[in-house]
Amino acid sequence: MNRFLSKDFLSGVMFIVFGLTALYFGNHLALGTPVRMGPGYVPHKLACIMLILGGIISLVPLFGTATRLEKEAIWIPVGVAVILFIPAAHYLVPLFDSVPPWLVAVAGDWFQLIATAGLLALLLLGALVPIFGTARAAPGALEPVEAPKWKPITMVTIGIVLFAVLLERTGMLPALVALVLVASLGSEEFKIVEVIGNMVVLAILSIIVFKIGLGMNIAVIEGVW
Amino acid sequence: MDLLNNLFLGLTVAVSFQNLLYALLGCMVGTLIGVLPGIGPVATIAMLLPITFHLPPTASLIMLAGIYYGAQYGGSTTSILVNLPGEASSVVTCIDGYQMARKGRAGAALSISAVGSFFAGTVGTLIIVLFAEPLTRMAQKFGPADYCSLMALGLVAAVVLASGSVAKAIAMVFLGLLFGLVGTDVNTGAQRFTFDVPELSDGIDFAPIAMGLFGIAEIVINLERRMERTGAIKVGSLWPTREEIRRSIPAVIRGTALGSILGVLPGGGPTLGAFSAYTLEKKLSKHPEEFGKGAVEGVASPESANNAAAQTSFIPMLTLGIPSNAVMALMVGAMIIQGIQPGPEVMTKKPDLFWGMIVSMWIGNLMLVIINLPMIGMWVKLLTLPYRFLAPAILLFCAIGAYSLQNSTFHVLQVAMFGVLGYIFVRLGCEGAPFLLGLVLGPQMEEYFRRAMLLSRGDPMVFLQRPISLGLLITTALLLVLMALPSIKKAREEAFQEEET
Numbered sequence: 001m002n003r004f005l006s007k008d009f010l011s012g013v014m015f016i017v018f019g020l021t022a023l024y025f026g027n028h029l030a031l032g033t034p035v036r037m038g039p040g041y042v043p044h045k046l047a048c049i050m051l052i053l054g055g056i057i058s059l060v061p062l063f064g065t066a067t068r069l070e071k072e073a074i075w076i077p078v079g080v081a082v083i084l085f086i087p088a089a090h091y092l093v094p095l096f097d098s099v100p101p102w103l104v105a106v107a108g109d110w111f112q113l114i115a116t117a118g119l120l121a122l123l124l125l126g127a128l129v130p131i132f133g134t135a136r137a138a139p140g141a142l143e144p145v146e147a148p149k150w151k152p153i154t155m156v157t158i159g160i161v162l163f164a165v166l167l168e169r170t171g172m173l174p175a176l177v178a179l180v181l182v183a184s185l186g187s188e189e190f191k192i193v194e195v196i197g198n199m200v201v202l203a204i205l206s207i208i209v210f211k212i213g214l215g216m217n218i219a220v221i222e223g224v225w
Numbered sequence: 226m227d228l229l230n231n232l233f234l235g236l237t238v239a240v241s242f243q244n245l246l247y248a249l250l251g252c253m254v255g256t257l258i259g260v261l262p263g264i265g266p267v268a269t270i271a272m273l274l275p276i277t278f279h280l281p282p283t284a285s286l287i288m289l290a291g292i293y294y295g296a297q298y299g300g301s302t303t304s305i306l307v308n309l310p311g312e313a314s315s316v317v318t319c320i321d322g323y324q325m326a327r328k329g330r331a332g333a334a335l336s337i338s339a340v341g342s343f344f345a346g347t348v349g350t351l352i353i354v355l356f357a358e359p360l361t362r363m364a365q366k367f368g369p370a371d372y373c374s375l376m377a378l379g380l381v382a383a384v385v386l387a388s389g390s391v392a393k394a395i396a397m398v399f400l401g402l403l404f405g406l407v408g409t410d411v412n413t414g415a416q417r418f419t420f421d422v423p424e425l426s427d428g429i430d431f432a433p434i435a436m437g438l439f440g441i442a443e444i445v446i447n448l449e450r451r452m453e454r455t456g457a458i459k460v461g462s463l464w465p466t467r468e469e470i471r472r473s474i475p476a477v478i479r480g481t482a483l484g485s486i487l488g489v490l491p492g493g494g495p496t497l498g499a500f501s502a503y504t505l506e507k508k509l510s511k512h513p514e515e516f517g518k519g520a521v522e523g524v525a526s527p528e529s530a531n532n533a534a535a536q537t538s539f540i541p542m543l544t545l546g547i548p549s550n551a552v553m554a555l556m557v558g559a560m561i562i563q564g565i566q567p568g569p570e571v572m573t574k575k576p577d578l579f580w581g582m583i584v585s586m587w588i589g590n591l592m593l594v595i596i597n598l599p600m601i602g603m604w605v606k607l608l609t610l611p612y613r614f615l616a617p618a619i620l621l622f623c624a625i626g627a628y629s630l631q632n633s634t635f636h637v638l639q640v641a642m643f644g645v646l647g648y649i650f651v652r653l654g655c656e657g658a659p660f661l662l663g664l665v666l667g668p669q670m671e672e673y674f675r676r677a678m679l680l681s682r683g684d685p686m687v688f689l690q691r692p693i694s695l696g697l698l699i700t701t702a703l704l705l706v707l708m709a710l711p712s713i714k715k716a717r718e719e720a721f722q723e724e725e726t
Contacts, residue, residue, distance in 0.1 A: 018403065036679070043417060053396040056392060060392075149449045160624055179621055187448055202621055206625060
């Protein structure tokens with residue numbers, strides 16, 4: 001199997017993506033000081049933690065499956081470079097006049113610098129390992145991601161989105177029909193008679209529970225009832 | 226005498242017609258979903274959260290609690306009769322319960338597990354009564370820094386005791402904390418991660434996330450795996466033999482004790498309780514070779530343990546406002562929907578709700594024995610319902626429920642979005658429970674953190690200077706260090722491997 005397709009590596013990447021998203025969209029929020037924290041203080045710290053944890057989670061399985069040769073040729077140089085990068089960036093960046101202010105801010109914050117270094121390490125290794133090392137791992141060494149079956153997740157998601165789109169425009173009944181039909185298509189066995197029966201039962205049940213029982217302000221068929 | 230007064234107050238609340246009705250409803254729904262494999266208490270409570278919005282607070286919490294412990298009763302039925310665990314906490318019951326059923330002792334296994342569960346539930350409720358007040362009083366002395374550390378301990382402990390990778394679970398907690406920040410910042414009014422969506426300015430609603438992560442993702446995973454149904458074994462006489470009773474009494478007591486202790490721990494709960502109880506019985510038994518071939522202790526002890534743990538896991542949630550597992554996180558969510566801030570104030574400010582809920586748990590346990598034993602035939606019939614009928618029904622209830630929160634289709638779309646996210650989590654082996662705990666505690670934790678830092682003039686040492694906070698943080702650090710020790714790491718992995726097979 002591919003070393004980059006293990007559950008751990010990919011979940012690390014997912015955490016990094018969330019961390020970067022939070023950094024990007026939280027960028028305009030004022031950080032404030034530790035005494036008077038601005039709205040951006042805690043999100044910023046959490047985003048950095050996500051980056052660091054994501055980096056660790058991704059790199060550990062990659063390192064664990066590396067050959068001795070790969071460790072010596074790639075991991076040690078990258079590790080040294082990244083560790084040196086932290087103090088270098090911290091002290092050198094402010095010396096230049098033309099650097100953008102956000103870069104100065106990043107270089108001034110040790111925590112964010114460590115997160116950036118981790119990210120850098122992951123990018124470097126992600127590029128160097130497949131080129132100079134091997135992307136293949138011994139079978140059984142890592143837990144691979146199972147290939148998803150697309151039908152259930154797609155059908156279920158489409159069903160709910162359709163329901164959301166139809167609910168206020170056409171009322172509960174058409175939305176229900178669409179949801180049940182599409183969701184049933186996601187199942188392995190599909191028998192139209194069963195699905196229609198299911199719709200009738202669910203329609204009666206939800207009218208009783210939601211419309212009559214809970215008195216929800218929801219139209220069964222828009223404009224009719 | 227205070228205690229008796231409180232219990233009396235609780236009794237008057239719990240036996241009101243409305244609350245009895247909702248307790249019964251909760252127990253029925255709980256048994257139902259316990260019997261049905263493929264839908265658990267987490268998904269169900271998430272699904273019903275929006276509905277509780279229309280109910281009075283006490284009634285809604287009584288109902289949700291009923292679903293939780295009701296599921297522990299219902300789960301054993303399917304384990305024993307069809308060798309299919311209705312709930313994760315009844316997985317071990319399959320081993321000996323089904324073997325007993327094959328020997329024609331299905332009725333005995335069912336009644337022993339029901340009575341054992343009832344005993345455990347009663348003891349569990351008593352423990353809540355005894356511990357609620359001292360713990361609450363202790364919690365009232367907590368300052369913001371202490372609270373922050375307590376939450377950190379709760380979150381870390383929950384992670385350590387959960388199965389799977391510790392690092393991933395910790396990352397999930399932080400991700401949950403991050404999602405909890407969405408909305409208007411309470412201190413400055415700034416909009417955080419709202420993307421100009423007005424519905425997000427009050428924060429991401431808890432219910433659609435829980436529905437998506439647990440309800441939708443669970444359905445999709447179940448649809449991918451074809452569910453096979455085998456015929457149920459006939460129940461037969463419900464009366465156990467004298468020998469069976471003699472052997473199960475000590476097992477029930479041991480299971481109850483172990484389950485009660487494990488339930489209180491963060492991250493503990495029914496599943497951990499049941500597994501540990503089974504292992505303990507096997508070790509203590511004079512006839513370990515009988516285990517796996519229909520040993521009555523193998524049914525009595527884990528079934529008692531899971532129910533005791535289900536009860537005692539309410540303790541940290543009710544007294545400290547710290548949820549110890551996903552279901553308790555949902556209960557916290559239910560309280561917040563009702564405008565109640567969970568924590569030590571609940572007991573002093575809402576004594577009727579607090580004590581009413583506790584007493585109703587005992588009444589609910591009594592109801593469950595009645596619901597389960599004589600009506601067993603009805604529940605078994607439900608098992609023949611194929612999952613392809615159930616899945617659209619759950620989806621529909623989630624969708625309508627999400628809409629009913631604020632009459633907005635945006636919430637329905639959120640369910641779909643978090644369904645996809647939940648599916649990705651499952652595929653990547655990331656657990657949803659730590660995420661949910663982080664999400665629930667996130668806003669409070671930020672609040673306490675900022676307040677503590679403001680009081681200390683920005684000095685983070687405040688977390689180490691206050692003795693309570695220091696003690697809690699040392700415990701947290703110890704837990705993390707323990708996890709890193711190779712021998713413990715190995716033992717933990719082995720324990721969870723046993724759970725999976």
